[in-house]
Amino acid sequence: MSDQIPVTFSEQDCRAIYSVIRSRRDVRSEFTSDAIPDDVLGRILDAAHHAPSVGFMQPWDFLLIESVSVRRRIYAHFQEMKQRADMYEAGRANLYKALKLEGILDAPLNVCVTCDRERTKGHGLGRxxxxMTDLYSTVCAVQNLWLAARAESVGVGWVSIIDLDTVKQMLGIPDHVHVVAYLCVGYVSRFRNRPELEDAGWEHRTPLQKLIRFDHWDNRDEDRAARFFVDADVPR
Ligand SMILES: Cc1cc2nc3c(=O)[nH]c(=O)nc-3n(C[C@H](O)[C@H](O)[C@H](O)COP(=O)(O)O)c2cc1C
Known part of the structure; x- marks a missing residue:
C-alpha cells in the first residue's frame, strides 16, 4: 500500500475547505440540546489531535465536561467575571451587558483544552x-477542532471571561497545566452569516489590505494589496 497522499485536492474539496473556514462562527446563542454522537465527537477530537505542534510535542489534553452540576458552577463563575469586567463607558457598557458571551449551559458539552507545559514529548525541540510555542501549538489544536466541528454542523463558542486559576481549581487541573480554551460545543439551530459581535454593532472586520505589509514593517501599499483580492473568488 502506498503512503502517498495527493498533492492537489479536487476543486470541489478545495472549495469545501474555504467554505468551512468562511462559515465557521463563534456560537453562543443558537445551541440546541441535541447530544453529539460519539463517532462525531471522535472525529472532531481527532482533527484537533492532528494539529501541528512544536517538536511534535502534542502538549494538549481535552477535558470533556458533560456534568450539569460542574457546568452550573462554571457558569456562576462566568457571570461573576462578566460583571467584574464591565469597565466600559455608558453606551458601550449597555451593549456589553446585553451581549450573550457564552453557551455553557445551552450546549450539551463543554471542552476545556489544556496545554501541559512540562510534557517531555518532542524533547524540547523548538521550545x-x-x-510560548507549546501554547501556540495548543491553539492550533483548538482551531482544528473548531473547523472540524463546523464541517460536522456542530457549533463551538470560546469562553474567555473566566479566571483561569479558578477554573483550574474547579476542574482539578494540575498547576503546570495551562488552560488554553474553554469551549461550548453542540449542534445549532443556525450559523450566522457574520460574527455575532458584528451583528450586535460591537466591532467590524478590518479590510484585509490594511493588514498587509511588504518587506519592511513601515511599507504598506494598500493598492497593491487590494489587487490580491480582485479575482479571489472565495466561496461563502
Ligand atoms: C481567544 C478567544 C477568546 C474568545 N472569547 C470569547 C468570549 O469569552 N465570549 C464570546 O462570546 N466570544 C469569545 N470569542 C469569540 C470571538 O468573539 C469571535 O471569534 C469574534 O467575534 C469573531 O466571530 P466569529 O468567530 O464568529 O468569526 C473568543 C475568541 C477567541 C479566539
Whole structure:
C-alpha cells in the first residue's frame, strides 16, 4: 500500500475547505440540546489531535465536561467575571451587558483544552528559542477542532471571561497545566452569516489590505494589496 497522499485536492474539496473556514462562527446563542454522537465527537477530537505542534510535542489534553452540576458552577463563575469586567463607558457598557458571551449551559458539552507545559514529548525541540510555542501549538489544536466541528454542523463558542486559576481549581487541573480554551460545543439551530459581535454593532472586520505589509514593517501599499483580492473568488 502506498503512503502517498495527493498533492492537489479536487476543486470541489478545495472549495469545501474555504467554505468551512468562511462559515465557521463563534456560537453562543443558537445551541440546541441535541447530544453529539460519539463517532462525531471522535472525529472532531481527532482533527484537533492532528494539529501541528512544536517538536511534535502534542502538549494538549481535552477535558470533556458533560456534568450539569460542574457546568452550573462554571457558569456562576462566568457571570461573576462578566460583571467584574464591565469597565466600559455608558453606551458601550449597555451593549456589553446585553451581549450573550457564552453557551455553557445551552450546549450539551463543554471542552476545556489544556496545554501541559512540562510534557517531555518532542524533547524540547523548538521550545528553547520560544517557550510560548507549546501554547501556540495548543491553539492550533483548538482551531482544528473548531473547523472540524463546523464541517460536522456542530457549533463551538470560546469562553474567555473566566479566571483561569479558578477554573483550574474547579476542574482539578494540575498547576503546570495551562488552560488554553474553554469551549461550548453542540449542534445549532443556525450559523450566522457574520460574527455575532458584528451583528450586535460591537466591532467590524478590518479590510484585509490594511493588514498587509511588504518587506519592511513601515511599507504598506494598500493598492497593491487590494489587487490580491480582485479575482479571489472565495466561496461563502
Ligand atoms: C481567544 C478567544 C477568546 C474568545 N472569547 C470569547 C468570549 O469569552 N465570549 C464570546 O462570546 N466570544 C469569545 N470569542 C469569540 C470571538 O468573539 C469571535 O471569534 C469574534 O467575534 C469573531 O466571530 P466569529 O468567530 O464568529 O468569526 C473568543 C475568541 C477567541 C479566539
Amino acid at each position: 528553547q528559542s520560544d517557550p
